[in-house]
Amino acid sequence: MTPGDSHQPPAGAILQGIIDGWMDGWMDGWMDGFHFRFKCMSIPSKKIIFIVISPLPAERHAGCSCVTASVDDILFEHTIGVGQVVNIIAKVNRAFTSSMEVGILVTCEDLYTDRQWKVCRAFATFVSRRTEAGKVQLKQVIPRTQMEQMEYSLAAERRRMRLIHAEIITDLLSSSTAQLGECQEYDDAVPAEKTRVESVELVLPPHANHQVSTFGGQIMAWMENVATIAASRLCNAHPTLRTIDMFHFRGPSHIGDRLVLKAIVNNAFKHSMEVGVCAEAYRGGEPLRHINSAFMTFEVLDGDRKPRTLPHLRPEPGVVFSELYLCHLETLYFVWIKLGFPVF
Numbered sequence: 477m478t479p480g481d482s483h484q485p486p487a488g489a490i491l492q493g494i495i496d497g498w499m500d501g502w503m504d505g506w507m508d509g510f511h512f513r514f515k516c517m518s519i520p521s522k523k524i525i526f527i528v529i530s531p532l533p534a535e536r537h538a539g540c541s542c543v544t545a546s547v548d549d550i551l552f553e554h555t556i557g558v559g560q561v562v563n564i565i566a567k568v569n570r571a572f573t574s575s576m577e578v579g580i581l582v583t584c585e586d587l588y589t590d591r592q593w594k595v596c597r598a599f600a601t602f603v604s605r606r607t608e609a610g611k612v613q614l615k616q617v618i619p620r621t622q623m624e625q626m627e628y629s630l631a632a633e634r635r636r637m638r639l640i641h642a643e644i645i646t647d648l649l650s651s652s653t654a655q656l657g658e659c660q661e662y663d664d665a666v667p668a669e670k671t672r673v674e675s676v677e678l679v680l681p682p683h684a685n686h687q688v689s690t691f692g693g694q695i696m697a698w699m700e701n702v703a704t705i706a707a708s709r710l711c712n713a714h715p716t717l718r719t720i721d722m723f724h725f726r727g728p729s730h731i732g733d734r735l736v737l738k739a740i741v742n743n744a745f746k747h748s749m750e751v752g753v754c755a756e757a758y759r760g761g762e763p764l765r766h767i768n769s770a771f772m773t774f775e776v777l778d779g780d781r782k783p784r785t786l787p788h789l790r791p792e793p794g795v796v797f798s799e800l801y802l803c804h805l806e807t808l809y810f811v812w813i814k815l816g817f818p819v820f
Contacts, residue, residue, distance in 0.1 A: 531685075534578050534602035537568045540612050541605045544692045545575065547723040548599040548634065554584065555716075556595060561585045569624075570631035571614040575603045577631040599634060605687075641722075665790035671709040671741040671751075673702045679733045679757075690729045695755055695768055696720070702739040703751040707774040710741050710749060711786055715774035718748065723770040729757040736764060747783035748775050 534542040556562055563583045570577050582595040604612040619625040675698070683694045700717060707715040729735060736756045743750050755768040776784045 531602065533566050533568050534576055534600075537571060537576060537617070538602075538604040538612060538614055540607055541687055542576075542602040543605060543687075543689070543728065544725050545601040545603045546638065546725060547601075547692075547720070548638070549722070550596055550598045550720040552596045552718055554593050554595050556584050561587060562595070568617055569599070569627040570635075571617050572635065574611060574614060575601055575635075576614060576617075577601055577634065579627060599631075601635075601638070662788040662790065665788040666710050666744075668741060668789050668791050671706045671739075671789075673706045673709070673737075673739045675702050675737045677735045677737065679729055679731050679735060681731055684731050688730055690731075690733070690735070692725065695729070695735070696723065696770075698735065698737050699739070699753040699755055699768065699770060700772065702737045703753045703772045704774070706739040706741055706751050707749055707772075710744060710789065711776045711784075713776045713784075715749075715776050717772060718775050719773040721771040721773070723768070725768055727757075727765055727767045729765075729767050733757045733759050735767075741789055742771070744786050744789040746785055748773050749786055749789070 531542055531544065561584065563585065564580065566578055566580045568576050569579045578600045580598045580600065582597070583592060584595050585592040604614060606612070617628065619628040677698050679690050683690050685691055704715060704717070734757065736758070737753065738756075739751055739753045741749055742752045751772045751774060753770050753772060754766065756764040757767050758764050776786065778784050
């Protein structure tokens with residue numbers, strides 16, 4: 477099988493099989509890092525593999541339990557087919573006071589053709605949990621090679637960008653909403669409200685980790701499900717996940733919680749669309765807790781694996797308009813910032 481072959485899981489949905497034991501694999505660990513290699517046999521439940529694996533080097537470095545704070549933008553360059561071998565390398569790049577950055581690289585190989593290719597690369601931020609002795613002070617990572625030194629330096633810059641990104645978006649939205657005017661209308665545009673999806677999931681013991689908190693990968697997989705349905709309602713086809721952006725954990729969820737997952741297409745471009753996803757949790761009569769949000773970018777591929785032109789999107793007037801209009805603006809600003817363009 478080659479990248480793009482049929483009988484493959486969605487780009488962001490790959491296994492937790494090392495823990496569940498439904499595939500062949502082995503694991504090699506070194507100081508503050510892990511290397512996993514396994515053969516993808518089946519996809520019984522969707523998990524994002526690096527969310528499951530990356531806490532291991534983080535907890536090895538911290539010497540205590542760690543929680544996922546966020547995952548930087550992820551670009552899925554290829555998908556993984558059943559029967560192919562997947563390699564995952566996860567390593568702590570840099571530790572700060574109580575948080576650390578873990579770099580994850582996922583590659584794939586075909587044993588029959590001896591081909592290898594990169595699937596994705598991601599950077600996750602983990603925070604050490606308090607112990608009975610109080611707040612954990614993380615030991616510093618000592619880079620030993622030129623590559624480790626480069627990642628060590630870049631980790632500090634990525635951390636700075638994470639901290640200021642939310643402020644940039646907030647300032648842009650508050651200062652320029654009136655300047656951009658109304659969204660352009662198209663006669664054949666699909667109403668954005670048509671793409672709205674809401675789902676409820678019950679967190680069961682198989683969905684939780686050793687800290688009795690829901691697997692971050694499980695939450696991401698549920699979020700991908702509703703985002704895929706929302707994207708399908710715009711294009712009337714099966715979309716392919718290409719990127720996951722701004723994936724932030726705002727709070728934990730636990731066994732017994734109900735997770736309310738909401739998705740809607742924020743904006744549609746010529747060959748791609750962005751879907752905003754929100755995850756909220758509640759238990760019994762408690763109010764909803766916002767635990768996660770993310771932006772997912774989808775494409776629709778034709779028979780030649782080329783992106784198809786997508787329909788236009790029309791925000792709904794009235795109550796829905798203000799919400800979707802802000803989503804439109806935030807999407808545009810986010811794209812401009814990523815491309816390095818000036819906003820005005």
